[in-house]
Amino acid sequence: MDEVVFRTSQKVDDIQFHIKLAADEGKNVILHFSEKVKGMMFSFFNNPKYSHLLQLLKNAGAVVLGLHRECKEYIIVHSKSLLRCLLKLLGKNFSTRDILIGSAGLIIGGVIGFVLSYAIPRNQNVLRCMQAIQCIRYSGIEAVVLVEDALGNRECGKNEVLVNVKAASLNTVDLAICKGYGSLIRKAMAKVYKNSYELPITLGRDCTGIVVDIGRNVNRLEVGDEVWLTAPFWASGTMTEYIVAPEYKVSLKPKTIGFEGAASLPYSGSTVLSVLRKIDITSQNANTKTVFVHGGCSAMGCILVQILIAWGAKVTTSCYSRATPVAKALGVNDIIGLSPLPTNDHYFTEKNYSLLRQELHCREKFDAIVTTTTCELTNQELLEFCKSSGKLASTLPQLLRSDTSIFPMRSIYSLYFQVHGYMQKIFIGTINGFGEDAVCHHTLDELRSLVESGKVQTVVDRVFQPYDIEHAFNHIESVDSIGSTVITFR
Structure with a gap:
């Protein structure tokens, strides 16, 4: 009996310890998030680009408040006169109570309609079938498959480009993703991006290809440009026939090397x-x-x-x-x-x-x-x-606390990632704040200049076809691997 009591007290102590640990971690996450929100709000309101917009919003707010105040004063002073006019207009079958209930219904219905119109996407992207290398569950390389009819987007947004992929490299982070790396962030971002999903996830963090379509606001790139690009670890990858990517993650590839050689550099570089x-x-x-x-x-x-x-x-x-x-x-x-x-x-x-x-x-x-x-x-x-x-x-993928957290903390992390994503999307226009600050065209431009000046050469060990993806994964895990392993889609 004493042993049972002892073991029970140990279990209670363990539970108390984990609850305290979860509470402390939750407090740290909330404090960190509040500081980030303050920073984003401060940078937004102090950005010269938005000063004109802020002034317009202030003026509009002042006009709306003025109208609201005048309407409120008029209704308070002339409320009885307004009711008499409405009763006279509607006839004897309506009472004051009917008018008040009807007005409340109009207001509530208007609010619900506005929320629904905002929540339901108006322009759903048309998904089309294409070849892609995907991970269907987080159980290692045995869960990696070549899908011949994977659904993918081929329609550009106003700041996006559509690239016909020619080659993509296989990196150690792809191995980590197959084992669940960044799964909680990926799940949260799938809710921020309505057309995204956690699984199956297309592998590949970089690629080279040719631009086949551009959005109306794209001004650095043109159709026909040979480009390379990178993708953050939580986003859908590049090992597919076509990929839609934000312009800021795409840059012209070096003219001195081919598609397979260039594909070995963007993410690693x-x-x-x-x-x-x-x-x-x-x-x-x-x-x-x-x-x-x-x-x-x-x-x-x-x-x-x-x-x-x-x-x-x-x-x-x-x-x-x-x-x-x-x-x-x-x-x-x-x-x-x-x-x-x-x-x-x-x-x-x-x-x-x-x-x-x-x-x-x-x-x-x-x-x-x-x-x-x-x-x-x-x-x-x-x-x-x-x-x-x-x-x-x-340069190895760093351990994410969200991947190893237990139930209470997973919910807190998930909420934090979603709010963080929405805030960045609203105030900055892009989501680029989960440790991948280098994923942008400025870094790719710097890398291109190093290649074209002869300071960096490509080291490609093996080039595989998509149907050989299992052998490609086994190769990069082996001690025989030197340099980069590339998958060609040509």
């Missing part, structure tokens, strides 16, 4: 440039920096080491032994060769762990360390090899 900004490395100060890149021959690692070397930084990288010639060809002189055997083998994991620590101890401390693949050392251990002012960063 944008992520790399974003990480470099976070650790304060630019083309102006890179020549004074020493940087260690773990996984220098991964899709993002190949781009990262090329940019750092082009900017004059001193780069050390680690990679599997078979990838050493590629690292040398990219311009890296200081290379740590790791065991090429699977890292899930405990013996070889320990071997690489010891080798990496030993090699890093032999070198001076770094200004920055960037991991582009899973590292045998923990973040705390990597910081030992950074200078006191050094910084640690990763």
Whole structure:
């Protein structure tokens, strides 16, 4: 009996702890959201572009308030006269009570009609069948299928472009999405975008293609332009025959490379440039920096080491032994060769762990360390090899608290994401605030200039057809993968 009481008290303590934890997290989310709302409202009301609109709204508000005040005063003073006129007009069959109930009905009906007209979409996009690579449930790569008749939108909004996709790259974030990465944000955004849905989700975070249609407000692009684009992790992806994308996420692709080569760069390159900004490395100060890149021959690692070397930084990288010639060809002189055997083998994991620590101890401390693949050392251990002012960063998908939260917090997070999305859509016009600030044409333009100036070259390991998507996923998970893996739709 005592043991039962003891275990029951333990369970109660656990429940109390989780409730307190959920309450604290909820409080933090609400505070964070309120600060974001304040910031958006402040930026909106202080934006010179909207000053004329705000003045018009103020003037309109003053006119409406004035009319309301005058009508109210007139009705109060002449209410009996108005009722007598209405009774005389309607006849003896109507009483004062009938008129009041009828007026209330008109007001309530008008409000309901206005709400319904706003809520029901007036122009539904026509969905058409097309080929797409989709994830149908969050259970890993076995849930990835090639759908020949997937429904997709081919009609542009006023600020959108329709692109005929020629090639798309396969990234580590696609693997994470197949296992549920960002599922709660995706579900919330599906409610913000009425034509969107959580599952099935089209994979692919970038692509290259040709513009076949543009919205009436699009002015940077024209029909026939060869472009590349990126998509945030929570949105529908690019591995499909046609994709409709906002203009600000699309840019002209480099003229010096083809569709398959260019497809290897947009998402990986944008992520790399974003990480470099976070650790304060630019083309102006890179020549004074020493940087260690773990996984220098991964899709993002190949781009990262090329940019750092082009900017004059001193780069050390680690990679599997078979990838050493590629690292040398990219311009890296200081290379740590790791065991090429699977890292899930405990013996070889320990071997690489010891080798990496030993090699890093032999070198001076770094200004920055960037991991582009899973590292045998923990973040705390990597910081030992950074200078006191050094910084640690990763290009891998970061853990989202919303993905691991329990029931009460999931509801709070979901509400937060929806309100956050609606607020951005209303005040900014786009939704771009879930850790993917680099997903825009400005970053793609910067990347294009690096390619066209010869500072960044493409490293494409394998090109697969859509029906070989399972082999493509198995390839990027293997230690044989070097550089980018691309799916061609040509």
